[in-house]
Amino acid sequence: MQNITEAQAARFWATVDKTGGEDACWLWPGTLNNGYGHVSATISRDRLAHRVAWRITHGHIPPETPCVLHACDVWYPVDSFAYRRCCNPNHLWLGTKADNCRDRHAKGRTASGERSGMRKHPERIARGDMSWSRRHPERLFRGHHPPRYTPEFVAAVRNVIGWKRWLSHREIGWLFGVSKTTVRRIETGEIVGHPLTTRETECAAKRYNRNLSRQRER
Numbered sequence: 001m002q003n004i005t006e007a008q009a010a011r012f013w014a015t016v017d018k019t020g021g022e023d024a025c026w027l028w029p030g031t032l033n034n035g036y037g038h039v040s041a042t043i044s045r046d047r048l049a050h051r052v053a054w055r056i057t058h059g060h061i062p063p064e065t066p067c068v069l070h071a072c073d074v075w076y077p078v079d080s081f082a083y084r085r086c087c088n089p090n091h092l093w094l095g096t097k098a099d100n101c102r103d104r105h106a107k108g109r110t111a112s113g114e115r116s117g118m119r120k121h122p123e124r125i126a127r128g129d130m131s132w133s134r135r136h137p138e139r140l141f142r143g144h145h146p147p148r149y150t151p152e153f154v155a156a157v158r159n160v161i162g163w164k165r166w167l168s169h170r171e172i173g174w175l176f177g178v179s180k181t182t183v184r185r186i187e188t189g190e191i192v193g194h195p196l197t198t199r200e201t202e203c204a205a206k207r208y209n210r211n212l213s214r215q216r217e218r
């Protein structure tokens with residue numbers, strides 16, 4: 001996560017409401033996301049205001065303690081989420097995800113029973129025609145299907161088969177990571193290439209980008 005510049009920090013603090021004084025909650029007056037202050041993307045890629053406040057004050061959030069937690073939630077009624085807008089760095093502490101759950105539970109803030117999302121918003125549960133499997137029937141895995149090869153792959157194998165007698169089917173199979181049977185089936189035309197579906201192309205592109213960004217992190 002890139003650092004927040006002085007100018008961005010100044011813009012951030014200019015937005016936060018500090019009128020209550022040093023010890024009070026500094027509430028975020030602007031847009032909210034799930035009750036938490038939502039800062040502009042031009043200030044930070046990490047968009048949650050209390051996290052931005054912590055990062056401006058203390059810097060990097062270490063990966064071992066990725067959660068910025070509020071200590072001031074105890075001042076608010078148990079079913080109020082107003083504390084989430086607080087950006088006073090003195091009210092914030094770093095914790096693990098387990099800390100987050102434990103803390104929330106100890107303070108009676110875990111939404112259970114009548115306060116749980118299932119009970120409060122039964123209409124939001126994806127059921128029937130809104131269920132994932134109805135909305136994306138093409139993504140359901142229905143039984144076994146043979147591996148599919150792209151036209152490019154089939155063309156590449158055919159090209160090597162064209163060097164008659166240089167390599168056996170078994171050796172060509174080694175080259176491409178397929179069996180000699182697959183090589184034979186490509187030669188006889190039993191296996192023809194299929195272009196990837198849009199969905200498969202999307203997945204491949206996502207996988208590629210993900211690997212790329214992981215390599216950059218290292």
Ligand SMILES: [Zn+2]
Pocket residue numbers: 024025026072083086087088091
């Ligand atoms: Zn606070």
